[in-house]
Amino acid sequence: xxxxxxxxxxxxxxxxxxxxxxxxxxxxxxxxxxxxxxxxxxxxxxxxxxxxxxxxxxxxxxxxxxxxxxxxxxxxxxxxxxxxxxxxxxxxxxxxxxxxxxxxxxxxxxxxxxxxxxxxxxxxxxxxxxxxxxxxxxxxxxxxxxxxxxxxxxxxxxxxxxxxxxxxxxxxxxxxxxxxxxxxxxxxxxxxxxxxxxxxxxxxxxxxxxxxxxxxxxxxxxxxxxxxxxxxxxxxxxxxxxxxxxxxxxxxxxxxxxxxxxxxxxxxxxx
Numbered sequence: 001x002x003x004x005x006x007x008x009x010x011x012x013x014x015x016x017x018x019x020x021x022x023x024x025x026x027x028x029x030x031x032x033x034x035x036x037x038x039x040x041x042x043x044x045x046x047x048x049x050x051x052x053x054x055x056x057x058x059x060x061x062x063x064x065x066x067x068x069x070x071x072x073x074x075x076x077x078x079x080x081x082x083x084x085x086x087x088x089x090x091x092x093x094x095x096x097x098x099x100x101x102x103x104x105x106x107x108x109x110x111x112x113x114x115x116x117x118x119x120x121x122x123x124x125x126x127x128x129x130x131x132x133x134x135x136x137x138x139x140x141x142x143x144x145x146x147x148x149x150x151x152x153x154x155x156x157x158x159x160x161x162x163x164x165x166x167x168x169x170x171x172x173x174x175x176x177x178x179x180x181x182x183x184x185x186x187x188x189x190x191x192x193x194x195x196x197x198x199x200x201x202x203x204x205x206x207x208x209x210x211x212x213x214x215x216x217x218x219x220x221x222x223x224x225x226x227x228x229x230x231x232x233x234x235x236x237x238x239x240x241x242x243x244x245x246x247x248x249x250x251x252x253x254x255x256x257x258x259x260x261x262x263x264x265x266x267x268x269x270x271x
Contacts, residue, residue: 005019006019006034006036006085008119009119010035010036010085012119012120014087014119014120014121014123014131015086015087015090015123015131015135016084016085016086016087016090016114016131016134016135017036017084017085017086017119018082018083018084018085018111018114018115018117018131019082019083019085020080020081020082020083020115021080021081021083022079022080022081023076023079023080023081025045025076025077025078026075026076026077027075027076028073028074028075028076029073029074029075029076030073031071031072031073032071032072032073033069033070033071033072034066034068034069034085035068035069035088036068036085036086036087036088037065037066037067037068037085037086037087037088037091037094038064038065038066038083038084038085038086039063039064039065039066039083039084039086039134039138040058040063040064040065040066040074040081040083041062041063041081041082041083041084041103041108041111042058042059042060042061042062042063042079042080042081043060043061043079043080043081043082043108044060044078044079044080045060045076045077045078045079045080045216046058046059046060046077046078046079046212046213046216047064047074047075047076047077047079047081048074048075048213049064049066049072049073049074049075049098050072050073050074050161051070051071051072051073051097051098052071052150053097053098053149053150054097054098054147054148054149054150055147055148055150055164055209056098056099056100056146056147057100057146057147057209057212057213058100058146059146059212059215059250061102061103061108062100062101062102062103062144062146063100063101063103064098064099064100064101065094065095065098065099065100065101065138066098067094067095067096067097067098068088068094070098072098077213077216078216082111082112082114082115084111084114084134084138086135090135091135091138091139093139095143098147099143099147100143100144100146100147101138101141101142101143101144102141102142102144103141104137106137107134107137107138107141110130110133110134110137111134113130114127114130114131114134117130117131144243145242145243145244146209146212146243148164148202148205148206148209149195149196149197150195151191151194151195152194153190153194155179155180156180156190156191156194159176159179159180160202160206163203163206164206164209164210167203167206167207167210167227168228169207169227169228170228171203173187173188173199173200176191176199187199204238205242207227207228208227208238208239208242208243210227211223211227211235211239211247212250214226214227215247215250215251216251219251220232220235220236220247220248220251223235223247224236235247236248
């Protein structure tokens with residue numbers, strides 16, 4: 001479905017509504033939500049998505065599963081998206097929180113085929129069978145660890161969002177504790193209780209997530225230096241431990257071209 005906004009077609013009695021959009025580099029789609037569940041696929045570039053609970057990073061050829069009625073904000077870096085908006089009743093198995101998944105070749109091809117559907121496609125014909133197969137394939141996808149949780153407390157969440165926007169290896173637990181007017185020990189205990197990680201561990205994971213957008217346009221060596229690693233080898237080892245693949249794999253995917261042609265830039269204010 002091309003050059004169409006969700007608002008135009010949400011009323012249609014279709015379990016799956018495909019919409020494809022290309023966005024300008026570094027575009028921010030401010031806080032919004034959808035009645036339907038959303039499968040948000042990055043055909044190219046990289047996306048970061050925020051909710052009240054955390055932040056998700058979506059490199060090329062991966063997708064984000066967004067639950068129905070979940071308020072979220074998305075930043076896109078040279079992204080061509082393919083979205084499926086899905087009736088909640090059709091996916092009772094949909095995750096309760098946002099989830100990043102890999103998108104294998106078959107699913108990419110199905111998304112490309114779905115992009116050609118009209119909004120009132122025949123649910124009993126080829127298009128309807130492809131829509132059903134899309135849901136079957138999505139249900140089998142395993143989550144990827146491209147997520148970091150946020151504390152519940154507003155003061156801690158503010159520190160974390162600030163760090164995600166500009167990761168800095170020189171930040172210490174003591175500096176954060178001083179910002180909250182507590183001792184370092186009390187701060188660390190409170191932070192771990194709300195996130196399940198130590199503050200230092202949380203920041204280390206946040207820096208690795210920050211590497212994914214940087215790898216879109218910079219070398220592994222440059223990204224390692226920018227994020228404060230002693231060497232590219234140290235960065236590669238930490239990245240591989242966290243995400244199960246070396247940074248070069250993500251850089252290659254983002255440098256490639258999507259498997260099918262993007263549509264013209266969308267007019268909608270949100271994905």
